[in-house]
Amino acid sequence: MTEKKQERVGVYVCHCGTNIAGMVDVEELAKWSAEKLGHQGVVIARDYKFMCSSLGQELIEKDIRELGLTRVVVAACSPHLHEKTFRTAAQKAGLNPYLVELASIREQVSWVHTDRVVATEKAKAVVAGAVSRVIENEPLEEIKVPINPNTLIVGGGIAGIQAALEIANAGFHVYLVEREPSIGGHMAQFDKTFPTLDCAACILTPRMVEVGTHPNITLLTWSEVVNVSGYVGNFNVTIKKKARFINEELCTGCGVCEEKCPKKVIDEVFEAGIGYRKAVYIPFAQAVPKFPVIDKENCTYFIKGTCKACEKFCPTGAIDFKQEDQLINIEVGNIILATGYDLFDARRVSNYGYGRFPNVFTSLEFERLSNAAGPTNGNIVLRDGKTVPKSVGIIHCVGSRDRNFNNYCSVICCMQSLKFAHLVHERTGATVYNFYIDMRTASKAYDEFYQRVLEEGTLFVRGKVAEVTDVARDEHEKGKLIIQVEDTLIGKQRRIPVDMVILSVGLQPRHDAKEVGRLFGISCSTDGWFTEKHPKLDPVATMTEGIFIAGCAQGPKDIPSSVAQGAAAAARVLDKILQKEVALEPIKASVDQKKCSGCRICNGLCPFNAISYIADDNISYINPALCQGCGTCVAACPSGAISGTGFSDAQILAQIDGLLLRTLEVEQATA
Amino acid sequence: MNSDPFEPTIIGFTCNWCSYRAADLAGTARMKYAPNVRLIRLMCSGRLDPTFVLRALSNGADGVMITGCHPGECHYIEQNYKALRRYLLLKRVLQGLGIEPARVKLVWASAAEGAKFVAEINAFVEEIRKLGPLSWGKDEGGKLKDEEGNERSSFTTYSSPFEEVPA
Numbered sequence: 001m002t003e004k005k006q007e008r009v010g011v012y013v014c015h016c017g018t019n020i021a022g023m024v025d026v027e028e029l030a031k032w033s034a035e036k037l038g039h040q041g042v043v044i045a046r047d048y049k050f051m052c053s054s055l056g057q058e059l060i061e062k063d064i065r066e067l068g069l070t071r072v073v074v075a076a077c078s079p080h081l082h083e084k085t086f087r088t089a090a091q092k093a094g095l096n097p098y099l100v101e102l103a104s105i106r107e108q109v110s111w112v113h114t115d116r117v118v119a120t121e122k123a124k125a126v127v128a129g130a131v132s133r134v135i136e137n138e139p140l141e142e143i144k145v146p147i148n149p150n151t152l153i154v155g156g157g158i159a160g161i162q163a164a165l166e167i168a169n170a171g172f173h174v175y176l177v178e179r180e181p182s183i184g185g186h187m188a189q190f191d192k193t194f195p196t197l198d199c200a201a202c203i204l205t206p207r208m209v210e211v212g213t214h215p216n217i218t219l220l221t222w223s224e225v226v227n228v229s230g231y232v233g234n235f236n237v238t239i240k241k242k243a244r245f246i247n248e249e250l251c252t253g254c255g256v257c258e259e260k261c262p263k264k265v266i267d268e269v270f271e272a273g274i275g276y277r278k279a280v281y282i283p284f285a286q287a288v289p290k291f292p293v294i295d296k297e298n299c300t301y302f303i304k305g306t307c308k309a310c311e312k313f314c315p316t317g318a319i320d321f322k323q324e325d326q327l328i329n330i331e332v333g334n335i336i337l338a339t340g341y342d343l344f345d346a347r348r349v350s351n352y353g354y355g356r357f358p359n360v361f362t363s364l365e366f367e368r369l370s371n372a373a374g375p376t377n378g379n380i381v382l383r384d385g386k387t388v389p390k391s392v393g394i395i396h397c398v399g400s401r402d403r404n405f406n407n408y409c410s411v412i413c414c415m416q417s418l419k420f421a422h423l424v425h426e427r428t429g430a431t432v433y434n435f436y437i438d439m440r441t442a443s444k445a446y447d448e449f450y451q452r453v454l455e456e457g458t459l460f461v462r463g464k465v466a467e468v469t470d471v472a473r474d475e476h477e478k479g480k481l482i483i484q485v486e487d488t489l490i491g492k493q494r495r496i497p498v499d500m501v502i503l504s505v506g507l508q509p510r511h512d513a514k515e516v517g518r519l520f521g522i523s524c525s526t527d528g529w530f531t532e533k534h535p536k537l538d539p540v541a542t543m544t545e546g547i548f549i550a551g552c553a554q555g556p557k558d559i560p561s562s563v564a565q566g567a568a569a570a571a572r573v574l575d576k577i578l579q580k581e582v583a584l585e586p587i588k589a590s591v592d593q594k595k596c597s598g599c600r601i602c603n604g605l606c607p608f609n610a611i612s613y614i615a616d617d618n619i620s621y622i623n624p625a626l627c628q629g630c631g632t633c634v635a636a637c638p639s640g641a642i643s644g645t646g647f648s649d650a651q652i653l654a655q656i657d658g659l660l661l662r663t664l665e666v667e668q669a670t671a
Numbered sequence: 672m673n674s675d676p677f678e679p680t681i682i683g684f685t686c687n688w689c690s691y692r693a694a695d696l697a698g699t700a701r702m703k704y705a706p707n708v709r710l711i712r713l714m715c716s717g718r719l720d721p722t723f724v725l726r727a728l729s730n731g732a733d734g735v736m737i738t739g740c741h742p743g744e745c746h747y748i749e750q751n752y753k754a755l756r757r758y759l760l761l762k763r764v765l766q767g768l769g770i771e772p773a774r775v776k777l778v779w780a781s782a783a784e785g786a787k788f789v790a791e792i793n794a795f796v797e798e799i800r801k802l803g804p805l806s807w808g809k810d811e812g813g814k815l816k817d818e819e820g821n822e823r824s825s826f827t828t829y830s831s832p833f834e835e836v837p838a
Contacts, residue, residue, distance in 0.1 A: 107698030607748035630747035631718030659709040660731040
């Protein structure tokens with residue numbers, strides 16, 4: 001391409017302290033770039049300790065001004081980390097930011113290879129590729145689109161509630177979607193919260209009421225998001241509002257329907273399977289909104305066609321058996337996912353006997369058992385409903401920190417177990433054993449709580465429980481559940497008979513987290529939690545612009561952290577809303593009308609319906625507002641009529657040649 | 672570079688949303704893999720024009736790895752399926768051209784699968800090592816020559832079917 005105007009390229013090699021310089025000979029790399037890529041237009045090649053520092057950036061800016069650079073290659077980290085930094089620096093010096101290219105010699109070279117010579121050779125190829133590519137780059141302008149100030153929050157647990165209130169209080173509208181009939185999430189099921197032993201309902205319900213009455217919050221419970229399209233600033237969301245069979249306009253939440261309903265069913269959701277509810281029910285006394293739901297599966301009218309007791313007694317005529325699911329379309333600019341967690345299924349650890357022995361409880365069952373508003377009014381009793389246990393064993397890490405189940409630590413179980421130990425001790429005076437692998441009480445006032453429980457006389461046995469059995473070996477084990485454990489502090493096997501066993505089960509990603517992730521275009525980690533943009537510096541943003549995550553959907557965490565994340569996500573959304581418009585990457589496809597033959601091959605390829613066929617001119621047209629920039633049509637066009645900015649054929653082909661060192665001067669290539 | 676064992680050169684195409692981030696993750700986690708692969712970032716595996724693969728193979732690559740999001744996880748809804756279709760057709764074309772289809776491989780890797788990405792690269796490097804060098808577009812000395820045997824620069828010799836050939 002000799003007739004092409006010669007570009008003036010600057011190559012900047014970053015040491016990244018020793019992160020790159022430790023494995024790549026950075027000085028040699030810079031020298032080589034100046035020598036071997038000089039014919040391509042490299043006029044300067046420098047290395048510097050930290051290119052991303054202000055001094056490093058100034059170095060580049062100065063060269064752009066003084067040497068008249070027209071292209072810049074920074075050989076440093078992944079473009080996902082510092083592309084923006086260097087583009088901004090170039091812009092400051094008057095160079096179009098899209099004429100800067102990053103060569104990832106840290107993530108793709110120095111961090112993953114072990115031989116300095118080979119790593120340096122590969123780094124040269126990566127730089128050569130970037131130089132060839134950057135020459136083909138074209139100046140581009142960011143596309144600005146307005147941001148819809150409305151926000152969608154999915155999940156009405158404490159994280160979602162916090163986020164909703166923050167945004168609504170700032171004066172912007174929030175749609176809060178909750179799958180269950182009431183907001184409140186797991187926290188509403190708890191009795192006390194560690195380490196302060198605040199009553200969960202006392203601190204949560206005022207916030208729930210605030211959400212329910214806030215003029216800026218549209219609360220959609222018993223609803224699920226079924227479709228999401230669009231992009232940051234302009235999402236189109238379809239929500240399915242499931243039929244409650246209750247006319248919300250007329251219902252006053254008096255609860256007569258529930259009282260009169262003759263059908264009792266086990267409440268698997270709110271009461272964790274240890275209590276009952278009616279077929280028409282308000283999940284709990286403080287539910288927000290206060291409207292009941294008719295459970296179609298169990299309602300006698302829906303099964304047999306007769307009954308309608310609720311309808312007869314409803315004083316406002318709010319029962320509506322003909323109600324149908326409703327689809328609601330909304331437009332929002334940002335979305336926060338606070339979808340929470342599922343509990344680990346304790347049946348999977350069959351040796352602990354959950355499901356076989358009635359007096360083995362899960363942590364959530366115990367929460368309901370100890371809750372003053374629960375099925376036993378807060379009396380801690382065995383499954384028979386009356387016997388008070390004299391001894392209780394609490395097993396930590398059930399399903400967590402276990403290669404057979406979940407590798408990770410569920411974070412809350414140690415503190416939750418300590419809370420249980422305290423409650424059992426306080427209310428029954430029973431002897432309490434805690435079986436733990438390691439005690440993890442690392443947060444403000446957490447370890448003090450541990451000390452307190454220790455002083456109360458709870459017994460701690462360090463070791464992973466092997467088995468819970470009812471096979472007694474002697475008299476005093478008879479009729480008890482025997483916990484078989486290796487006490488690793490004394491190095492002995494022990495058998496400890498107890499009346500009640502509580503399994504502190506771990507947290508798991510929602511069973512449908514993957515599908516939800518797909519729906520919103522975000523990914524899940526190997527464990528199944530939603531992946532954050534950066535594990536330390538950007539924990540509530542995701543790879544998809546405009547979609548944020550908060551609470552346990554991102555990973556196991558306690559209530560204070562969930563609240564903090566909810567507020568953090570809200571702050572990020574407010575930041576976007578207040579900017580009023582968002583800059584989109586100008587990566588778009590367009591059709592060269594002169595080359596287009598009107599074959600329409602591209603038409604069917606676009607999932608965003610951005611390509612339309614204009615019959616009058618026999619050409620295809622790409623709507624830039626709808627184009628998302630994937631480039632599939634560019635690759636498919638048999639006439640070469642479609643070109644894509646940012647990732648053009650010329651750029652990619654040049655990069656291939658560069659990476660294969662085909663762009664060096666011929667003598668060097670053969671050396 | 673002629674010393675044994677044969678060190679293949681491989682070009683890897685990655686998707687900006689999944690496999691490129693898997694490569695980043697492999698780096699952040701300091702996982703180690705064979706240095707034979709050089710990566711190119713695309714916005715989507717759907718952007719992969721089969722011509723890119725032919726260009727790489729004809730310009731000195733011994734193998735090409737195409738990576739994208741798992742089926743159903745495409746950032747652009749379904750474009751990785753289009754990549755899959757093109758890949759299957761490309762394999763047949765390669766066979767017709769007398770190139771082992773195994774020199775091109777399609778791998779799905781999500782942004783969380785740094786370990787899988789590393790394992791796939793290492794396995795592919797070994798597979799290509801077994802196949803040996805692909806001397807397509809190279810003569811013995813590695814010099815580029817035209818029909819008359821004169822040395823030429825790569826640009827003029829190896830224009831892709833796509834490129835507008837300069838006058």
